[in-house]
Amino acid sequence: MTRPDLTTHIGPLTLKNPVMTASGTFGYGLEFAPLLDLHALGAVVVKGLTLAPRRGNPPPRVVETASGLLNAIGLENPGVESFLKEILPQLEKYAVPVIVNISGNTLDEYALLAARLNDTAVSAVEVNISCPNVKQGGLVFGTVPEQAAEVVAAVRANTSLPVIVKLSPNVTDIVGIARSVAAAGADALSLINTLLGMAIDIKRRRPVLGNVFGGLSGPAVKPVAIRMVWQVSQAVDIPVIGMGGIVSTEDALEFIMAGATAVAVGTGNFINPQATVEIIKGLEEYCIKENIAKIDDLVGIAWKDGQNGK
Amino acid sequence: MQRQYVEIKNLKQLTGRYYLLTLAAPLVARSVKPGQFVQLKVSAQLDPLLRRPFSIHDWCDAQGNVEILFQVRGKGTRLLADRKQGDYLDMLGPLGNGFSIPRAPGKALLIGGGIGAAPLWGLAKSLHARNWQVTVLLGGAGEQFLVRPEEFSRWGRTIITTDDGSRGISGRVTEALPLVAAQEFDQIYACGPKPMLAAIYDWARITGLPLQVSLDEVMACGMGVCLGCAHPVRKGKETVYAKVCSQGPVFDAREVVWHDQA
Numbered sequence: 001m002t003r004p005d006l007t008t009h010i011g012p013l014t015l016k017n018p019v020m021t022a023s024g025t026f027g028y029g030l031e032f033a034p035l036l037d038l039h040a041l042g043a044v045v046v047k048g049l050t051l052a053p054r055r056g057n058p059p060p061r062v063v064e065t066a067s068g069l070l071n072a073i074g075l076e077n078p079g080v081e082s083f084l085k086e087i088l089p090q091l092e093k094y095a096v097p098v099i100v101n102i103s104g105n106t107l108d109e110y111a112l113l114a115a116r117l118n119d120t121a122v123s124a125v126e127v128n129i130s131c132p133n134v135k136q137g138g139l140v141f142g143t144v145p146e147q148a149a150e151v152v153a154a155v156r157a158n159t160s161l162p163v164i165v166k167l168s169p170n171v172t173d174i175v176g177i178a179r180s181v182a183a184a185g186a187d188a189l190s191l192i193n194t195l196l197g198m199a200i201d202i203k204r205r206r207p208v209l210g211n212v213f214g215g216l217s218g219p220a221v222k223p224v225a226i227r228m229v230w231q232v233s234q235a236v237d238i239p240v241i242g243m244g245g246i247v248s249t250e251d252a253l254e255f256i257m258a259g260a261t262a263v264a265v266g267t268g269n270f271i272n273p274q275a276t277v278e279i280i281k282g283l284e285e286y287c288i289k290e291n292i293a294k295i296d297d298l299v300g301i302a303w304k305d306g307q308n309g310k
Numbered sequence: 311m312q313r314q315y316v317e318i319k320n321l322k323q324l325t326g327r328y329y330l331l332t333l334a335a336p337l338v339a340r341s342v343k344p345g346q347f348v349q350l351k352v353s354a355q356l357d358p359l360l361r362r363p364f365s366i367h368d369w370c371d372a373q374g375n376v377e378i379l380f381q382v383r384g385k386g387t388r389l390l391a392d393r394k395q396g397d398y399l400d401m402l403g404p405l406g407n408g409f410s411i412p413r414a415p416g417k418a419l420l421i422g423g424g425i426g427a428a429p430l431w432g433l434a435k436s437l438h439a440r441n442w443q444v445t446v447l448l449g450g451a452g453e454q455f456l457v458r459p460e461e462f463s464r465w466g467r468t469i470i471t472t473d474d475g476s477r478g479i480s481g482r483v484t485e486a487l488p489l490v491a492a493q494e495f496d497q498i499y500a501c502g503p504k505p506m507l508a509a510i511y512d513w514a515r516i517t518g519l520p521l522q523v524s525l526d527e528v529m530a531c532g533m534g535v536c537l538g539c540a541h542p543v544r545k546g547k548e549t550v551y552a553k554v555c556s557q558g559p560v561f562d563a564r565e566v567v568w569h570d571q572a
């Protein structure tokens with residue numbers, strides 16, 4: 001059999017396969033170069049950037065929970081200028097699509113960030129309206145449909161790049177937010193970001209994390225993410241990038257069958273830094289074994305077949 | 311840095327809480343620096359989820375071995391202690407920067423508290439091999455918390471303290487500092503609980519001696535991408551967060567913010 005076609009389209013962006021990295025779990029990509037071929041990845045989504053550098057939250061910033069990880073990093077990053085000057089030129093050499101995750105405190109900051117990435121080697125922007133670990137912006141924009149739409153419209157008006165919007169699961173109606181964001185001009189959606197949570201240190205009788213609350217990720221959140229991908233992919237016409245607890249090929253397949261056009265490995269990179277390339281290989285093997293010519297044929301198959309009465 | 315499956319050649323209990331793990335890892339044994347660490351996946355299951363960081367205790371290039379001396383503290387280390395000879399572990403490393411040893415041989419003071427003394431063994435060996443004169447201050451809560459108390463004297467004069475007086479001098483390891491003539495030393499190295507390190511820093515500052523400390527923070531990735539193991543350090547007049555995994559775990563004590571108000 002010929003090799004299956006893993007090509008994936010995220011709006012105007014074409015990826016050689018559907019496996020990407022989730023923002024904040026892959027650094028700026030370069031850190032992984034000793035361990036894997038970056039060029040083999042569908043895309044690298046880098047750690048979230050802001051206009052000005054951010055110091056991040058006081059430690060402790062991470063704590064492990066049952067099959068999960070709570071983090072409150074607080075968007076520590078060197079700022080967009082430093083990224084463009086120091087990091088991007090190095091990353092360009094690997095000839096892998098680079099998607100930049102952006103966060104702002106105000107609409108203007110989102111607009112300025114988006115505009116700054118035009119005419120660079122960046123392939124797409126991922127708008128973060130879902131960070132649970134910063135006081136302003138972030139999650140506030142991501143939980144009210146009208147505000148989410150305003151952010152997306154501001155970014156859309158200032159960039160020629162594909163616009164991906166990363167949604168928060170910390171809402172009562174994920175479909176409402178997704179529709180609102182799609183109508184405002186998003187090319188694709190990433191879901192899910194982390195679930196807001198916390199842990200208590202019973203010896204100190206205090207919250208474990210310096211920031212008190214943190215975002216829960218890892219296999220513990222996967223069923224929530226699958227459910228949201230299932231709902232949203234049926235409600236909007238733009239592609240969904242599924243993420244939340246992917247550590248294996250089977251996890252990635254679950255997301256694709258639930259309706260994800262592409263998938264991103266997040267916390268899984270911390271457990272197995274080679275998870276992305278192993279999953280790409282695993283998807284290819286699965287397609288060969290199951291006689292599937294195009295990975296695209298599997299997208300949403302769990303609900304598409306249902307509609308056909310199977 | 312490599313990721314590889316390594317065979318457990320030996321795993322033995324040293325005292326009630328300390329275990330010595332010998333791994334067949336020739337690539338790491340060849341390139342490791344004292345003070346570096348590895349990330350081990352203690353089980354293939356998803357709980358515990360993350361790898362656990364362990365300082366490298368000793369290594370032997372000729373045999374291709376790397377040794378980890380660890381304390382059972384929680385679920386992850388309990389599972390590791392229950393692994394068997396012949397099992398394979400998923401290992402990432404060597405990681406971090408390790409201790410730096412000045413080229414010209416001199417006199418070094420090594421201070422280890424509890425399991426913090428584990429990486430100082432490999433450091434003492436390296437210093438010894440480079441003709442440094444080594445003095446070791448080895449402390450623990452009680453006798454069972456001392457790291458290889460009989461054997462450390464192989465590398466030089468060893469002074470032992472225990473908080474409960476079960477062995478050596480009764481009291482904390484820092485209380486033995488007046489017993490050593492600070493001005494004799496060219497370099498101090500320390501690893502242990504943070505209050506211990508802060509007290510040693512205060513002492514070193516008065517005496518003006520260079521001090522390298524190995525810090526311990528909860529880590530997720532171990533390779534500088536998750537930004538979870540942040541510790542405040544001074545950068546000019548500013549306080550910034552350093553990544554203990556990739557910018558450390560060894561720091562010049564003068565850079566570290568010891569009494570954090572952040």
